[in-house]
Amino acid sequence: RQITILPGDGIGPEVTKEARRLLEDVAQAVGETWVLEEALIGGAAYDQTGHPLPPETVAKCKASDAILLGAVGGPKWDHLPGDVRPEAGLLGIRKQLGVFANLRPIRTWPGLLLASPLKAELLNGVDMVIVRELTGGLYFGEPKQRLNGGDAVVDTLYYTRHEIERVVRQAFDIAKSRRKKLTSVDKANVLESSRMWREIVQSIAPEYPDVTVEHLLVDTAAMQLIQRPNQFDVVVTENMFGDILSDEAAVLTGSIGMLPSASLGADRPGLYEPVHGSAPDIAGTGVANPLASFLSVAMLLRHSLGLEDVAQHVEAAVLHVIESGHRTRDLAGQGGESVGTEQMSALVRSELQ
Amino acid sequence: RQITILPGDGIGPEVTKEARRLLEDVAQAVGETWVLEEALIGGAAYDQTGHPLPPETVAKCKASDAILLGAVGGPKWDHLPGDVRPEAGLLGIRKQLGVFANLRPIRTWPGLLLASPLKAELLNGVDMVIVRELTGGLYFGEPKQRLNGGDAVVDTLYYTRHEIERVVRQAFDIAKSRRKKLTSVDKANVLESSRMWREIVQSIAPEYPDVTVEHLLVDTAAMQLIQRPNQFDVVVTENMFGDILSDEAAVLTGSIGMLPSASLGADRPGLYEPVHGSAPDIAGTGVANPLASFLSVAMLLRHSLGLEDVAQHVEAAVLHVIESGHRTRDLAGQGGESVGTEQMSALVRSELQ
Numbered sequence: 145r146q147i148t149i150l151p152g153d154g155i156g157p158e159v160t161k162e163a164r165r166l167l168e169d170v171a172q173a174v175g176e177t178w179v180l181e182e183a184l185i186g187g188a189a190y191d192q193t194g195h196p197l198p199p200e201t202v203a204k205c206k207a208s209d210a211i212l213l214g215a216v217g218g219p220k221w222d223h224l225p226g227d228v229r230p231e232a233g234l235l236g237i238r239k240q241l242g243v244f245a246n247l248r249p250i251r252t253w254p255g256l257l258l259a260s261p262l263k264a265e266l267l268n269g270v271d272m273v274i275v276r277e278l279t280g281g282l283y284f285g286e287p288k289q290r291l292n293g294g295d296a297v298v299d300t301l302y303y304t305r306h307e308i309e310r311v312v313r314q315a316f317d318i319a320k321s322r323r324k325k326l327t328s329v330d331k332a333n334v335l336e337s338s339r340m341w342r343e344i345v346q347s348i349a350p351e352y353p354d355v356t357v358e359h360l361l362v363d364t365a366a367m368q369l370i371q372r373p374n375q376f377d378v379v380v381t382e383n384m385f386g387d388i389l390s391d392e393a394a395v396l397t398g399s400i401g402m403l404p405s406a407s408l409g410a411d412r413p414g415l416y417e418p419v420h421g422s423a424p425d426i427a428g429t430g431v432a433n434p435l436a437s438f439l440s441v442a443m444l445l446r447h448s449l450g451l452e453d454v455a456q457h458v459e460a461a462v463l464h465v466i467e468s469g470h471r472t473r474d475l476a477g478q479g480g481e482s483v484g485t486e487q488m489s490a491l492v493r494s495e496l497q
Numbered sequence: 498r499q500i501t502i503l504p505g506d507g508i509g510p511e512v513t514k515e516a517r518r519l520l521e522d523v524a525q526a527v528g529e530t531w532v533l534e535e536a537l538i539g540g541a542a543y544d545q546t547g548h549p550l551p552p553e554t555v556a557k558c559k560a561s562d563a564i565l566l567g568a569v570g571g572p573k574w575d576h577l578p579g580d581v582r583p584e585a586g587l588l589g590i591r592k593q594l595g596v597f598a599n600l601r602p603i604r605t606w607p608g609l610l611l612a613s614p615l616k617a618e619l620l621n622g623v624d625m626v627i628v629r630e631l632t633g634g635l636y637f638g639e640p641k642q643r644l645n646g647g648d649a650v651v652d653t654l655y656y657t658r659h660e661i662e663r664v665v666r667q668a669f670d671i672a673k674s675r676r677k678k679l680t681s682v683d684k685a686n687v688l689e690s691s692r693m694w695r696e697i698v699q700s701i702a703p704e705y706p707d708v709t710v711e712h713l714l715v716d717t718a719a720m721q722l723i724q725r726p727n728q729f730d731v732v733v734t735e736n737m738f739g740d741i742l743s744d745e746a747a748v749l750t751g752s753i754g755m756l757p758s759a760s761l762g763a764d765r766p767g768l769y770e771p772v773h774g775s776a777p778d779i780a781g782t783g784v785a786n787p788l789a790s791f792l793s794v795a796m797l798l799r800h801s802l803g804l805e806d807v808a809q810h811v812e813a814a815v816l817h818v819i820e821s822g823h824r825t826r827d828l829a830g831q832g833g834e835s836v837g838t839e840q841m842s843a844l845v846r847s848e849l850q
């Protein structure tokens with residue numbers, strides 16, 4: 145098996161270093177030898193090569209079974225033009241790999257409810273997956289440029305039927321394997337793309353007779369995520385709405401340092417990354433929470449390597465370490481002993497033995 | 498003075514009926530005779546004329562000093578094609594009146610904190626105004642249509658420099674009159690329109706040396722609204738982001754039935770409407786909360802009629818009735834006696850005598 149690790153910027157290198165150790169432990173445990181190679185992305189790539197996504201990185205990723213990413217971006221590169229900013233590297237690798245479905249599971253962790261901004265009674269049973277379309281919409285549509293010598297500007301929200309169908313099917317499949325409820329989010333009262341999105345969801349629904357489908361407008365969804373987060377099972381939406389709603393949902397549980405994500409395409413490789421960003425303010429200080437990257441490794445084991453059992457072991461180990469009271473600084477103030485990145489990593493990995 | 502009332506659909510007619518009574522009381526109190534006329538909009542207009550925004554409504558509104566709207570929409574009209582749906586009437590009147598700046602003040606009400614989904618300690622001092630661009634962006638940009646015989650679809654996020662400048666200036670003016678902090682929300686790491694938006698904010702900032710400016714990405718803003726809502730004073734953003742974020746912010750305080758809005762253009766008339774929708778489920782049952790429409794009347798008195806003193810009286814009367822324990826059903830369970838729409842209206846109006 146070949147896994148490419150893209151450490152990136154900020155706390156990316158720190159958390160992927162521990163995730164790599166986890167991958168090595170797992171490979172040994174299952175008696176295999178995995179090729180773990182690193183490649184450049186983001187600001188780190190720009191600094192060394194002048195581009196946030198060097199061609200060698202793309203080639204290496206395409207030849208892998210899976211890719212684990214840390215994080216990209218930071219104030220150091222904020223002044224750069226759009227096409228060489230770290231984020232362009234992230235958008236580029238998503239597009240190059242064709243990972244059109246971004247899966248973000250969001251759940252409450254027993255013992256970590258105190259950090260939530262929501263009242264405890266609303267958090268009961270929160271357990272959802274947001275499926276965000278990742279390679280279309282406003283992010284990539286053309287034209288995307290200044291007009292009339294800078295007197296106007298345009299971005300383009302463009303989708304093909306095929307792009308919508310494949311991510312909607314993916315979401316239905318996930319709903320089928322869970323609590324069988326799918327919430328499709330759009331702005332069908334304003335956008336033509338949303339009206340087509342809604343039609344496609346409706347036309348695919350009969351293929352999944354046991355899945356209940358509901359349509360929510362994006363503004364209503366933004367409200368209901370806060371008011372009744374436990375009503376959601378699987379949520380599917382287009383790229384920009386998904387960006388906003390998944391970050392909104394991420395903070396509800398108070399544990400953004402715990403949230404993994406998987407970006408999947410029609411074939412391997414998948415791209416796995418923690419939801420938290422590069423957190424430049426704490427980079428290099430050894431306090432970053434490695435658990436979102438560990439849980440991203442679990443998703444990698446599940447979706448790209450077909451190792452469901454091992455994935456569950458990793459998740460159980462993380463849960464056990466949290467329940468026994470260990471906390472990184474982002475989760476401190478919740479009782480329990482505060483530990484650094486390496487120590488948290490060691491605790492989970494020794495739990496796995 | 499001429500004020501046009503657009504009752505619309507659902508609970509719209511019930512709440513604007515009480516708001517009309519309030520306007521009549523106020524006119525009498527200031528010793529003037531105001532012409533209060535009604536006109537059709539939304540589903541009600543479609544049912545009677547086949548169009549959600551009849552030309553007579555537009556003409557009447559344009560000839561007024563201010564317009565008070567109830568709400569539009571409901572399941573009855575959801576099957577209609579986009580261009581004759583109730584929402585098309587709302588978008589149409591906004592565009593026809595050129596009301597490019599939608600102001601939504603959001604604050605906590607003493608005595609109403611229990612209904613908030615957020616922990617009480619986060620609500621301390623929440624008092625912000627969201628300024629949403631209302632007549633541009635994805636809502637109106639062309640092309641907005643199916644392509645290739647229905648195999649693809651496009652919506653267009655288009656802004657002129659002038660459209661961005663005028664709403665940003667409006668937001669700076671408001672910030673200057675408040676706590677002097679402006680948060681501009683965009684997605685400058687992905688959208689060209691956001692990069693232009695950010696440049697324009699930066700270029701106007703020197704005209705307001707006492708206003709502190711901060712830029713937030715829309716996904717970060719969606720998180721911070723929940724995590725630290727009291728950090729915001731004035732928030733300015735484009736149309737679609739504003740739609741999502743203002744509804745997210747609206748539920749934070751737990752009192753969406755209390756939130757007014759004003760939509761202003763370069764000249765009069767302004768358009769005033771409660772933030773809550775048409776609530777078809779409770780329409781006609783006499784339990785709707787009229788206070789958002791009363792507070793919308795207060796904004797109308799302030800911004801379109803220049804009656805700041807009277808506006809403050811109306812706001813004080815609403816506050817007093819809430820503090821003395823009266824609640825409509827949406828705010829029940831917070832202690833206090835539950836009253837219907839008419840009774841709540843009477844309580845506030847008698848307080849004003």
Ligand SMILES: CC(C)[C@H](C(=O)O)[C@@H](O)C(=O)O
Nearest residue numbers: 217231234235387686687716
């Ligand atoms: C960094 C940025 C381009 C990216 C996005 O908007 O997709 C990020 O916010 C995310 O959600 O992964």
Ligand SMILES: CC(C)[C@H](C(=O)O)[C@@H](O)C(=O)O
Nearest residue numbers: 333334363570584587588740
């Ligand atoms: C009804 C709809 C078209 C409208 C909008 O999106 O502007 C509403 O959500 C609002 O915020 O006033």
